Amino acid sequence: MDADVIIIGAGLAGLVATNELVRAGKRVIIVEQENAANLGGQAFWSFGGIFLVDSPMQRRLGVKDSLDLAWQDWQGSAGWDRLDGAHPEDEWAQKWGRAYVEFAAGEKRSWLQQQGVRFTPVVGWAERGSLSAGGHGNSVPRFHVPWGTGTGISEPFADRARETDAVDLRFRHRVDELVFTDGAVTGVRGAVLAPDDSPRGVSSSREVVGEFELSAQAVVISSGGIGGDHERVRRWWPERLGTPPRTMVTGVPAHVDGRMLDIAADQGVRLVNRDRMWHYTEGLQNWNPVWPGHGIRILPGPSSMWLDARGRRLPLPGLPGYDTLGTLKILRSTPDLVEYDYSWFVLDQTIIKKEFALSGSEQNPDITDRDLALLLRTRLGRAAPGPVEDFKREGADFVVADTLAELVRGMNALTGDDLLDEDSIRRQLEARDREVVNPYSKDAQTIGIQNSRRFRGDRLFRTVPAHAILDPRHGPLIAVRLWIVTRKTLGGIQTDLDGRALNGSGMPVPGLYAAGEAAGFGGGGAHGYNALEGTFLGGCLFTGRTAGRALAGVV
Numbered sequence: 001m002d003a004d005v006i007i008i009g010a011g012l013a014g015l016v017a018t019n020e021l022v023r024a025g026k027r028v029i030i031v032e033q034e035n036a037a038n039l040g041g042q043a044f045w046s047f048g049g050i051f052l053v054d055s056p057m058q059r060r061l062g063v064k065d066s067l068d069l070a071w072q073d074w075q076g077s078a079g080w081d082r083l084d085g086a087h088p089e090d091e092w093a094q095k096w097g098r099a100y101v102e103f104a105a106g107e108k109r110s111w112l113q114q115q116g117v118r119f120t121p122v123v124g125w126a127e128r129g130s131l132s133a134g135g136h137g138n139s140v141p142r143f144h145v146p147w148g149t150g151t152g153i154s155e156p157f158a159d160r161a162r163e164t165d166a167v168d169l170r171f172r173h174r175v176d177e178l179v180f181t182d183g184a185v186t187g188v189r190g191a192v193l194a195p196d197d198s199p200r201g202v203s204s205s206r207e208v209v210g211e212f213e214l215s216a217q218a219v220v221i222s223s224g225g226i227g228g229d230h231e232r233v234r235r236w237w238p239e240r241l242g243t244p245p246r247t248m249v250t251g252v253p254a255h256v257d258g259r260m261l262d263i264a265a266d267q268g269v270r271l272v273n274r275d276r277m278w279h280y281t282e283g284l285q286n287w288n289p290v291w292p293g294h295g296i297r298i299l300p301g302p303s304s305m306w307l308d309a310r311g312r313r314l315p316l317p318g319l320p321g322y323d324t325l326g327t328l329k330i331l332r333s334t335p336d337l338v339e340y341d342y343s344w345f346v347l348d349q350t351i352i353k354k355e356f357a358l359s360g361s362e363q364n365p366d367i368t369d370r371d372l373a374l375l376l377r378t379r380l381g382r383a384a385p386g387p388v389e390d391f392k393r394e395g396a397d398f399v400v401a402d403t404l405a406e407l408v409r410g411m412n413a414l415t416g417d418d419l420l421d422e423d424s425i426r427r428q429l430e431a432r433d434r435e436v437v438n439p440y441s442k443d444a445q446t447i448g449i450q451n452s453r454r455f456r457g458d459r460l461f462r463t464v465p466a467h468a469i470l471d472p473r474h475g476p477l478i479a480v481r482l483w484i485v486t487r488k489t490l491g492g493i494q495t496d497l498d499g500r501a502l503n504g505s506g507m508p509v510p511g512l513y514a515a516g517e518a519a520g521f522g523g524g525g526a527h528g529y530n531a532l533e534g535t536f537l538g539g540c541l542f543t544g545r546t547a548g549r550a551l552a553g554v555v
């Protein structure tokens, strides 16, 4: 045996499983197709948002949260409906969902603290949902931001893997096959890729320079999702979300290629819920790309007006920051929009200053570099955060103008589609703007803005007072063209509550475990159809920890 356990993929889930195994005195080989610069995978690039329930940070901001409320929200979002028959796709997904919410309401924060993770006092209100108590969405703010953003989550685990002799890191080793002996997984086989010293995130060469085979008592698949491969995303795109876009931007590095999932499926491992995915509708083309087609997601506050490609305000629940897949469905299934792959935010300088955050560790240098003074200057200052201003100035999707006529001309010129009519957009903006003069309103978005400002965190950091967008004192006017940005894979390898991978008969494949995005964040779909945000890193932590602990008991 070359090791006790082989881990496929050096992302967060693989690193957390490794951490548990090493603590239990086991020897681990991590096999990773990228180079050493990429240790930590997607988590390093992430914003780092973490879903916690009833935390001291929430309480300090006056938020009353509970396990019951979070579970109500989670179930409303998940909508698990594949529970019938002999081995239903949602059987383990639902159990993992419940276990995860209990973890988030219980041990998660203290355990993360023990691992060296530290949180800022910021709690965001992500994914407010579909506007009903029992439906999708977070009833309260739960999105906790750690110091270091994503690096603050991934690096403590990466450091431990780098530092110990118990871990053998095999970079530029790509697994092409699981090795079975008498029906049990006993190793992996694959290709040694040519050395490549590209910086983190840059897509690397796939030139093969050799072969390898490694053996162990067990193997963990923690190879991530499919978001880097648009063809795979289109292949699994569900009919319920309409037509897949022809053009998307890519919210994950190229190594999130989904290849290992198909290899596992071809070798008899059961994959479920492959049609469930989590792609955002507020994607920008990165003016300074790291990976091919690099897209950045705007984490929007509630005030921008959202227009479709034809210049019509989106129907509910198409409000910024509310319902990711509800909005995606509107954009991809409205018949006269299907041929257009973009929509628009229309806003003003006052809104962009406070309400635009960009997802990604590199887009938030204040928090990533743990610089409190810069954080306060950036989030409470008079200008928009530096990275947002950079996008406004350099980004291919921004139009800035002093008058609406000029703005609409710029929007039409940007797309070349000439679909936008100034009078129609003016009428809609004026109708919206007339609603903001009272502290109450019949306009759902205006009600949402006022609601948001009742939460101290949003009032301080994320939501401007309701005001007329056409009021020149808030100018200039800004339009942002938004693309679909690929990101998370919600389905995956079906696993039981120990993280053991199952086969088509619902039985564990001996010697095989799965964790992280590859396992649908637990059970092949712990989120169900929708996510509450901040739950992906958490899902990797929880599934990696569970698989690592279970394995430590058996190898």
Ligand SMILES: Cc1cc2nc3c(=O)[nH]c(=O)nc-3n(C[C@H](O)[C@H](O)[C@H](O)COP(=O)(O)OP(=O)(O)OC[C@H]3O[C@@H](n4cnc5c(N)ncnc54)[C@H](O)[C@@H]3O)c2cc1C
Residues within 6 Å of the ligand: 008, 009, 010, 011, 012, 013, 014, 031, 032, 033, 034, 038, 040, 041, 042, 043, 044, 045, 046, 047, 048, 049, 050, 173, 174, 175, 176, 222, 223, 224, 225, 251, 252, 253, 255, 256, 257, 259, 260, 359, 360, 361, 488, 515, 516, 517, 518, 533, 534, 535, 536, 537, 538, 540
């Ligand atoms: C910009 C960005 C922002 C995000 N923000 C948040 C957030 O705020 N909150 C949140 O909860 N989540 C967020 N996420 C999502 C979260 O980061 C990911 O879901 C999570 O990190 C996935 O971790 P993983 O270990 O499952 O997979 P990955 O990080 O994808 O790691 C898998 C690794 O496996 C390797 N691999 C794949 N196939 C093979 C093979 N055949 N052989 C060898 N190696 C292989 C890959 O190269 C990769 O290094 C964000 C993601 C991004 C990109």
